[in-house]
Amino acid sequence: MRALLLALALLLTASAARADSAIDALPFKNVAQEQRFQHLTGQLRCLVCQNESLADSNADLAKDLRWQVFQQMQAGKTDAQIKQYLVARYSDYVLYDPPLKPSNYVLWFGPFAVLLAGAAGAALYLRRRSRADATPADSGDEDW
Amino acid sequence: MNRLLPLAGFLLLVVLFGYGLWWNAHHDVTAVPSPLIGKPAPAFDLPRLHDPALRVTKADLLGKPYLLNVFASWCFACGDEHPVLMAEARELGLPLIGYDYKDKPADAKAWLAARGDPYTLVVTDQSGDTAINFGVYGAPETFLIDADGIIRYKHIGPLTPGVIRDQLAPQLRKLGVQPAPGL
Numbered sequence: 360m361r362a363l364l365l366a367l368a369l370l371l372t373a374s375a376a377r378a379d380s381a382i383d384a385l386p387f388k389n390v391a392q393e394q395r396f397q398h399l400t401g402q403l404r405c406l407v408c409q410n411e412s413l414a415d416s417n418a419d420l421a422k423d424l425r426w427q428v429f430q431q432m433q434a435g436k437t438d439a440q441i442k443q444y445l446v447a448r449y450s451d452y453v454l455y456d457p458p459l460k461p462s463n464y465v466l467w468f469g470p471f472a473v474l475l476a477g478a479a480g481a482a483l484y485l486r487r488r489s490r491a492d493a494t495p496a497d498s499g500d501e502d503w
Numbered sequence: 504m505n506r507l508l509p510l511a512g513f514l515l516l517v518v519l520f521g522y523g524l525w526w527n528a529h530h531d532v533t534a535v536p537s538p539l540i541g542k543p544a545p546a547f548d549l550p551r552l553h554d555p556a557l558r559v560t561k562a563d564l565l566g567k568p569y570l571l572n573v574f575a576s577w578c579f580a581c582g583d584e585h586p587v588l589m590a591e592a593r594e595l596g597l598p599l600i601g602y603d604y605k606d607k608p609a610d611a612k613a614w615l616a617a618r619g620d621p622y623t624l625v626v627t628d629q630s631g632d633t634a635i636n637f638g639v640y641g642a643p644e645t646f647l648i649d650a651d652g653i654i655r656y657k658h659i660g661p662l663t664p665g666v667i668r669d670q671l672a673p674q675l676r677k678l679g680v681q682p683a684p685g686l
Contacts, residue, residue: 406535406640407640407641409533419605419631420631420640420641423630423632423635424635446538447538448539448635448636448637449535449538449640450535450536450537450538450638452535452536484508487505
């Protein structure tokens with residue numbers, strides 16, 4: 360009985376692990392290659408359901424693209440070459456980590472520019488206020 | 504003046520958020536810009552839907568501009584687009600090549616037989632491998648390819664009379680194609 364329960368528990372964990380990501384039963388040569396594949400497809404965006412990675416998506420196109428990635432890995436292509444293959448067809452959009460280049464500068468530096476502008480505005484405001492506080496003419500009726 | 508500063512900041516944010524709302528409502532948030540525009544269309548060699556013994560290659564279609572319309576019988580939006588193609592395909596002034604994407608030929612033939620066939624010819628890509636080279640990620644998608652085989656324009660999603668008039672027709676005129684007046 361205990362053995363049966365254990366077997367059942369093992370089966371459940373195994374199927375839960377399988378549900379983690381879309382599994383295509385690709386004939387990997389070894390575990391290292393499978394891990395490389397999972398790592399690479401995890402960095403790529405599925406174009407059909409754009410909040411999922413290529414590794415996780417069950418979309419038909421994601422399956423096709425995983426097959427392309429797999430085949431190119433078998434052909435000895437590097438991760439960079441495989442990414443370049445996809446970027447040439449689907450633009451930087453397939454990369455979850457967009458490259459630093461002029462067309463992406465707003466994306467990369469925009470938030471810092473906004474932060475700097477805010478900091479400059481706050482500094483200006485504070486300096487003006489402290490100068491106003493220092494003058495004796497200030498009535499001081501604002502107690503904050 | 505200083506007292507109005509917070510109001511000005513607030514109004515600035517209202518404008519920014521308002522623009523964000525407007526922009527999200529007025530463009531296809533799932534559209535991925537194609538890096539292939541201005542570049543040569545990928546080579547292809549695909550069987551014709553109605554006569555698989557005949558194949559069509561990129562080289563066969565060089566020499567004059569054409570539209571490549573990616574569709575499939577399983578694609579709902581293609582059903583929305585289809586009447587537009589039926590009504591306007593002949594008015595555009597260039598061949599409309601159908602690209603049947605990841606579809607069973609029998610299904611595609613039945614689909615076209617039931618609704619009408621707006622295409623000059625239809626090629627079929629059952630595996631979808633060639634479509635990956637075109638950067639296709641859904642259907643319908645439409646490519647405008649010039650006489651030299653360069654992709655000039657791509658529309659993602661169904662062509663509508665508005666898209667044809669405002670976006671496609673100006674691109675056609677740039678290539679020297681004369682769409683019917685009114686387009």
